[in-house]
Amino acid sequence: MTLMPDTRQILDQDAHLIQSFADLDALKAQGARTVISKAKGAHVWDSDGNKMIDGIGGLWCVNIGHGRDEMIEAIAGQLRELDYYSTFYNFTHPKAAALAEKIAQLSPGHLNKVFFSNSGSVANDSAIRMLHHYNIRKGRPEKRQVLSRIGAYHGSTYLAMAMTQPSNSVGWTSAADGLVHHLRSPHFWREGGEMSEAEFLDALILDLETSIDRIGAGNICAFIAEPIQGAGGVITAPAGYHRRAWEVCQANDIKYVADEVVTAFGRLGHMFASQDVFGMTPDIINTAKGLTSGYQPLAATIVSDEIHDVISAPDGYFLHGLTYSGHPAAAAAALTNIEIMEREQIPERVRTTGAYFEKRLRELSDIELVGEVRGSHFMMGIEFVKDRATKESHPDAAQVGPKVARACQKRGLIARPLGNVLILSPTLIMDEPMIDEIAGILRDAITEVAAGL
Incomplete structure (x- = not known):
């Protein structure tokens, strides 16, 4: 088994790195950064050995999955x-x-x-x-x-x-x-x-x-x-x-x-x-x-x-x-x-698996915190609101997405927060059981955050 690198050492080195699109001041806090150290297929691992579904495909891009020997x-x-x-x-x-x-x-x-x-x-x-x-x-x-x-x-x-x-x-x-x-x-x-x-x-x-x-x-x-x-x-x-x-x-x-x-x-x-x-x-x-x-x-x-x-x-x-x-x-x-x-006819498969992914995420609309689930196939967004009828956002709307993202990550899913929106753009190689797993994690994470607001 490959040994994971020392997280503390990496974070000390990372103090010299300017991250992209980040609250640089907030990154100074203990535990604010995650070290991704390994990847294979639809999953990544952090430096503490935690396995997570890569729900953002790196950054909209790892379409064929990680670690392809070819x-x-x-x-x-x-x-x-x-x-x-x-x-x-x-x-x-x-x-x-x-x-x-x-x-x-x-x-x-x-x-x-x-x-x-x-x-x-x-x-x-x-x-x-x-x-x-x-x-x-x-x-x-x-x-x-x-x-x-x-x-x-x-x-x-x-x-x-x-x-x-x-x-x-x-x-x-x-x-x-x-x-x-x-x-x-x-x-x-x-x-x-x-x-x-x-x-x-x-x-x-x-x-x-x-x-x-x-x-x-x-x-x-x-x-x-x-x-x-x-x-x-x-x-x-x-x-x-x-x-x-x-x-x-x-x-x-x-x-x-x-x-x-x-x-x-x-x-x-x-x-x-x-x-x-x-x-x-x-x-x-x-x-x-x-x-x-x-x-x-x-x-x-x-x-x-x-x-x-x-x-x-x-x-x-x-x-x-x-x-x-x-x-x-x-x-x-x-x-x-x-x-x-x-x-491997990946685009053709996406017409089926992506449609299923979209369907499972749209089912989250029955949660009161969810205002709109939108997008297509493996490019989806979930917007959170205080009041679905009026579409009113929470007073601290910018923190709702990050809270849901953190709740997802502790359950084994990386999702991208964007204020009061959560973005999912996973690898294109997922099958229906993994899609079901993602939908379950999202439901539990959103429900947990909703209960605490």
Whole structure:
């Protein structure tokens, strides 16, 4: 048996580490941090030997599960053959070329050109930089503003954070001024008021059209949207929203950028969700996370042939790139990850197991503390309220999610708190008995917290 590392020593070392998206002051408290030291399949272990279901898939990303020997061998084998070379200037290498071809084959419609980066944030930044370059080359440099949405999360780099919901920039500066415009939140349960869902959809599309009229279509390069808003609380727009928004963009010569960093590679039951789930083919799809199942950092910005034709026309350089674009080990990981998904038919299985996961979580709606259970397949959110009828939040709403998450963890499930919302985005390899176990843990944890409020 492998001995667990010494927790105290690790935490002493960890005092030098700045964690992401954390209350850094609160992390100074005894017991505030958890050391994850081992993982296999759908489970992880902390440094004290406690086994837990990875209910957040690392961070929306470990789609094929942890510790796959095939993935590890592919990465190690590639490092032995070619440890590093960038797809820079006139250089390429076999794995980056093969992966670009494979992604183009999987992508819908005319999305046949791929730019590699190392995170979803950079993929989203890259999409906007490309569209700015595209419009400059078309002789319309003023066409550079971006439409995003309240509740969006597009990353943590400077431009990507500007496209994220404004509340995430509180206490920070932003590149949003004069560049990014936020449309209404598509959250029907919170924002629909007395409207029917169809009427709310009409109101959202009217908001899009009105914003375009106000800003001027000639000044807008892109509308960017997640098929399901992830870190904004797992918000699903009304049925038909993405198709209608895409039609408005097409009519106004505005590029539709689909942020599929979370939804691609099986999480909703398909390799890509835009066409297969939401019925439209964007001009750009950005992906990361599930592309390698988190085994290596890799992202892709997938653009249409029409965009590529403009940015690759004579008499100009593509002055954008990264040291680790198309890293050989990361590309090898992605190719193997896709091979596993196709061979084991993981997206196809998710259409059944993910639907069952969604069903079991929606059953938690009978608990008074639960206001709404929302999402799709293996991308779910549970919002907690003081009063379900009025949708009133608890006075200390920001602590409800963390309390439920802690109650889950002591029962063997890692879930992600986001204020008064709990997010579940597990590995895609779970079967029905494990899903039942998760549902049972959630019910017990929520019931315990509700009794103590």
